[in-house]
Each structure stands twice: as structure tokens, then as C-alpha cells.
Amino acid sequence: MTSNDRQPDSHAAIGAATVDLPSVRRLEAVGFRAWPATSVHYDGSWLIRLTTGHPSKRLNSVNPLDPSDYRDIGIRLEKAARRFAEHGRVLTVRQTPLTPPQMIAHMDEAGWPAFGRSLVLALDLAERDFGDGMDHLPIKDVGRFADARLLIGKEEPESKEALIGIIDAIKPETGLFLFEDREIGPTAVSLVVHDNDLAGIMQFAVAEAVRRQGVGNALLDASLRWGRLRGAKKAWMQVEADNEAAISLYRKAGFSEVYRYVYRAPKV
Template sequence: MEISAAGRLKVRITAADVGKRVSVRRLGEPGAAGEKFTDTVGVLTSWNDGVLLITRKSGETVRIAESSLVAGKVVPARHPATAPQGGAPRHVTTAPARRRGPAATYAELARVAARAWRPVESERLGEWELRAASGFTRRANSVLPLGDPGLPLDEALAAVRRWYGERGLPAYVQTATGAEGTQETLCAELERRGWVREVTAELWTGALAPVADLAGGSGGPEGPGDPAEGAVVLSRTADEAWLARYRRKGLSEVALEVLGSGPSVWFATVPGEGGDAPAAIGRCVVDGRWASFAAVEVDPARRRRGLATAVMAALARQALAEGASAAWLQVETDNAGARALYARMGFSAHHAYHHYRAPDPVTESGTSPTAGR
């Protein structure tokens, strides 16, 4: 926190700092048990009528009364690769580049992630991209709001609702928080207009080579080995066997088109016994220096035997052969098992992403058409 030469805390932020990342300390609630002070770090998304709104890395918005502030400062942007005059870059490890975790901006990762789940229909609204794929995955059926929509926000959101309504789809806006250049301010504006955050997950990144070097079947990060781990089969298409293990059943032609979309798509399968569904599957999209992992699923009866690791290792080796060096994946915040596995593989969180759904329209009777459902 900001402390003066006399040792007193100082509030060094104003309403002019809206949009910047800040760190504040405030007095606790009167009569509340616990600490006298509470610290909050996040993006200052508004400061109106004596109330501050700060959006944390997780996407949570915290309301703080201006009168309760005892200290505050702007948090400088992080530039981990910036070097001092005549010296080596700060915070950059000396590990070989092949194993070093990737540096990336939010905008780069957002565009790479969008190319890994391409919609079947898209349209530009200024710099925003409206995407639709008959409802298969929110990623392919939401607005990617990178940049300026070219209209005031209320007009842009009205255009978004019309566009999705014409296609019989709910209107979603995909946003992100927790990294430089993410959309904390947009999140706050959507919430102020009644848009509902339905999904929060995280995008994790890591170096690709360590994943390729893993051997799940020899007792890797997931547990004891499985003799089937060496039988990972790679294919350019999601065949009937692969789809039999995929958690989404009865896929339409549009869904299959989305699954097969991307610059260089690979599907991995560990065959099951006899005519059973595969023991494990996975999907990887190679896009320049990036490889994405998705749809990594294992037969519940054969979990913790290294099969997910084997699938990812086989896909990673293929991606390395095509010139990729970095990897990303998306993981739900409440999936403790997957998070622990990916952390052991060297992945870490880059940013959180969210899907906001438009509020239901109000009818002439003053009620929502979905009220009571």
C-alpha cells in the first residue's frame, strides 16, 4: 500500500484512474468480526456517487464505499521481459527456450482460441466478431469483443441481441479478466445492464516440449501405468469411435464442422477393449507456435492410469513436429482433478474468461417470458 514518509497510509487514486489496475485498503464493515482492514486488487471499473467498483482477476466485482478507503495506489503494468539498461531481462528464466513457459498477450490468445473453435457463421460489428454455430459450444456462439464495436455500447448490445435473435440463439458476450488488456470494464458494464455471467473458466498456458516428453503409461502424473497407453492413434477426423467417448452425444453436422475446424486439427484415441468405446480421447489444434488441447476424456473405469497424459503427450509430439512450441487449454475453475494434472504438466493460469448472457426481454405484462421456468 502507499505509505507516506510520516508512516501514514495514503489514498493515491482518483476517479481519473478508472480502467487501471489498482490496489486498495478499506476499513472493514462496522461491527464485523475479523480483520480491521480489507485489501482488494483489481481493475477500477467505475467510481460514481461515492462508490468504487473493482473487478478482481476472477471476474468478481467488489463494491467499496469511498468513505471506507484508507489507502490506494495504481499497480504498474507488468513487463516481465523488460531489461534494465545494459542488463539481462528481468524475471526471464535461463531455461532452454524449448522448455520455457510462453509469454503471450490476451489479444493473441483470444484470437488463437477463437480459431480453434471456428463458427460456421460470423459477422463483424466494428472490431467485434459475432459468431454462430447452431448453439454448439458457447465459444462458437458468442461475441468476441476485441476492440471497438463502432457504436455506443447500448446500441452495440442491441445489435448483438437482434443478430442472435434472428438465428434463434441466446445472445452471449465472451469476456476476460485477470491479464493486461482484458475486459474488466466491459464486464462491469454488462452486469450493470443486467447481463448474467453463466460460465467462468480459465485459460492456462505452458511450454509444449515437457508435455511431449511425458509417459503416462509408465506411472506418470495420473497414477499407475496402463498397458494401453502406447496405443494412441492419431487421426485428422473424429470418427465414430472417437465420438462414442465424447461427452456430447447426438452431434449435428454443424457441431462436427466446428470440431473439425482450425488450422491443423488432430484427434487422439486410445482404443477400448473389443467393441467398447475408446479408453481415452483428445483433440489438438496446431496454430503457428500454439497447440491447444481440448476434449481430453477418459473412461471412468480407467482413470488415474496415465491415459490422459498419454493422449496429450502424443498430440504434443505431433504439434512439435509441425513447429509449435507453446500450448494452451481451458479448464473449469471447479475441476480440481484437471487443474492438478495440468499444473504438474507445467501449465498455469493466464486469464479467466466468462460468458455473459443477455437478460430476458420484458413483455408488456412486465414479466420475463421465461419467468417461473
């Protein structure tokens, strides 16, 4: 979703007044490990992530991690903008409940649009009984997974190498799930990242031809089952706020919202 012509959400609308900040910090940390950038730089508590060859906003953004770190906002943003330009990127800030209110006010006053509004959801796995077996096992072929993900997501094939590089760089244990149909080929994919007691559901996608046929439910169940059997107590995932079908699927499975985030960038 893009909404560059829309006014940005206020700090309260992102949910900073009601969320549990320790939970946000932990999910942010595991999220960075689950989707690693090729270049990582800290400016105070601002985490600057850049990745050449892949357009993911999560991999190319400034991520403030401490609401009290708001010194020299303008100077530091200008410095970050130069770093982004060196990588051929436009400066982008990922605004979460950890973003200092002063920084949000700075972006508001400068008229920075908001886009890519997303939700972070979580599900308690500890009390769910998935049984001891697995109906669907993860695959080992990263290239095959990448091909399927790009095909289902209708993304450019040229980004395959970058996607494989990101997956190969994930340090926690991963499970690559791929559903296929003999006639239409790949139908659904998900990447599960097991990090201590958490399981992150990434790259979850279902082909248009098989939506509303139970494929998404089956894929989600297989992903959660694998994470639980590996020892995860809680599952988490990120989804764009305008993806109503996916959000409905996740809520029916028991996921609930933990916090929201949005991207901000200077007016072009």
C-alpha cells in the same frame, strides 16, 4: 458449470490488471481459428460468433477484443441480441481481460449473471524432450472421433454432424487422438491444433471408467508430443474453472494460468 444465481466477477477478478494483454490477444486469435464458428461478424472490434446446430458457448458469443472500444454499448448489445435471436440464440458475451471496463460496468448494472468461468493455460514446450518417435498416432476418421467424443462426453448423438462440420472447418493442421479399450470401447480423446508455434489442446476428455488410471496423462503426453514434433514451442488449452481434476492434471504437466474468462447473459 452454471451459476446464473451468482453475482458476476469484477473486472479485477478476471485478471485484467495482471495479465499480459498481447499474450491474451494472441491466444484469443488462435482460439478462434482452432474452434471456428460458421457465422462471424465484426461490430467495431467486437467479434460476434454464431453457429447453428452446436450449443458451444465459444461458438455463440460476442467477444470484445479492444478495451478501448466502448462506444454505444447499449445500442450495439441490442443489435447483437437481434442477430442472436435470428439464429435462435440468447445474447451471450464472453468477458475476457480484453473486455472494456465500461462494458463490464454496463452488464453489472443490468444484473447480467455470470456462468461458465474458465481458465486459459499455457505450457512451454521448447525445453521439453519428447524424443523422436510417437507411441500413439492421430487417426484420420473424423466421424469415428466425433462418435467417441460424444460418447465419452455423454452428449447428444444428434450433434455429431455439427461437431464434424466444426472440425472439418479448422484450417490449421489438426491431430485427432483416440484411445480405446477392447472391452469398454473409447476411453479418451483429444484434438490438437497446430498453428505456427502454438499447439491448442481441444476436446480433451477421458471416460469416467478409466479416470485416475494414467489414461489422461498418457493422452496429454501424446497430444503434447505430436504438437512439439510438428514444431510447436508452446501448448495452450481452455478448461472450466470448476473442473478440479482436469486442472490438477494440467498443472502437474506444467501448465500455468495465462488469463480467465466468463460468460455473461441478460437475466431471463
